[in-house]
Amino acid sequence: ETARRVAHEMKNPLTPMRLAIAQLSRTGAGEHRETIEVLAAESDRLEQLAREFTEFGRLPEGPAAPVDFNELLSELTRTSLPTTMSARLQLDPTTPVLLGHYDPLRRAFSNILRNAVEACEQRGDLEITSAPDNGGGVRIEIRDHGPGVPREMIDRIFDPYFTGKEGGTGLGLAVVKQTIEMHGGSISLSETPG
Numbered sequence: 373e374t375a376r377r378v379a380h381e382m383k384n385p386l387t388p389m390r391l392a393i394a395q396l397s398r399t400g401a402g403e404h405r406e407t408i409e410v411l412a413a414e415s416d417r418l419e420q421l422a423r424e425f426t427e428f429g430r431l432p433e434g435p436a437a438p439v440d441f442n443e444l445l446s447e448l449t450r451t452s453l454p455t456t457m458s459a460r461l462q463l464d465p466t467t468p469v470l471l472g473h474y475d476p477l478r479r480a481f482s483n484i485l486r487n488a489v490e491a492c493e494q495r496g497d498l499e500i501t502s503a504p505d506n507g508g509g510v511r512i513e514i515r516d517h518g519p520g521v522p523r524e525m526i527d528r529i530f531d532p533y534f535t536g537k538e539g540g541t542g543l544g545l546a547v548v549k550q551t552i553e554m555h556g557g558s559i560s561l562s563e564t565p566g
Contacts, residue, residue, distance in 0.1 A: 378422075378425050379421075379422040379423070379425035379426040380426075382418060382421070382422040382425070383419075383422050386415060386418055386419055386422065389411075389415055390415055390419070393408060393411050393412050393415060396408050396411075397412070421543075424543035424544060424547065425543065433473070434473070436471040436472055436473060437471065437472070437473075437474060438469045438470070438471060439469065439470055439471070439472040439473075439474050439477055440469045441467060441469075441470070441502055441510050441512060442463040442464075442465070442467050442502055444474075444477065444478060444481060445461065445463060445481065445500055445502060445512070446461065446463065448478070448481055448482055448485055449461060449485070449498070449500065452482055452485050452486070453485065453489060453498070454489065454494050456494050456495050457489055457492065457494060457495065457496060457497070457498060458496075458497050458498070459497070459498045459499075459500055460497060460498070460499045460500070461500050461501075462499070462500070462501040462502075463500075463501070463502045464501075464502055464503040464504065466503075466504055467502045467503055467504055467510055468504055468508060468509075468510060470509070470510060470555075472555050473554075473555070476551045476554070477551060477555065479547070479551070480547065480548040480551040480552060481512075481514075483544050483545070483547065483548050484514055484545075484548055485498070485514065486544075487544065487545065488514060488515075488516035488518070489516075490537070491516050491518030491519065491520075492516050492517060492518040493518070496516070496517050496518070497516075497517060498514065498515065498516055499513075499514070499515040500512070500513070500514050500515075501513045509556075509557070520563055521536070521561060522536070526561055529545055529561055530545050530546055530548070530549040530559065530561075531546060532546040533546075534546075
């Protein structure tokens, strides 16, 4: 609740700031171009932080509906990956459709894919598999072949406000974990050989 209130308070001054920066950019103040670019970049970062604060701690709204994870993962790989990345999908057709909240789950898996793309510096392959899990659930694995997470960070990667990325808020993977757990699931990180 505190995070959402902070986000709301951040958005109020951000809107006129963004409009003022856009106006300055259009007027072409040559000698201040670098300063305007810094203001634009940092206000973008604040806006991202406000969005992540809004998501953190938010319970899914409305009734649960059937979620086809194979369809969700297929759509995300089609629409969310840069052209320099390829995805190998192994989606078991017997993967069950589960009741859940589509939008938060879509944001969670989109965030995981974005982290994988960033880890690979937007080049290489992702391997995405889905299969039925014991007890009627779904098991999804997403593998990238980036440098991996440093050992000292592995236990903290899903902690709120912990980040290893410059300019990161430390909320992205915390929201992912929260969303998965709200749906009765769990998430973990392990090394991918090679």
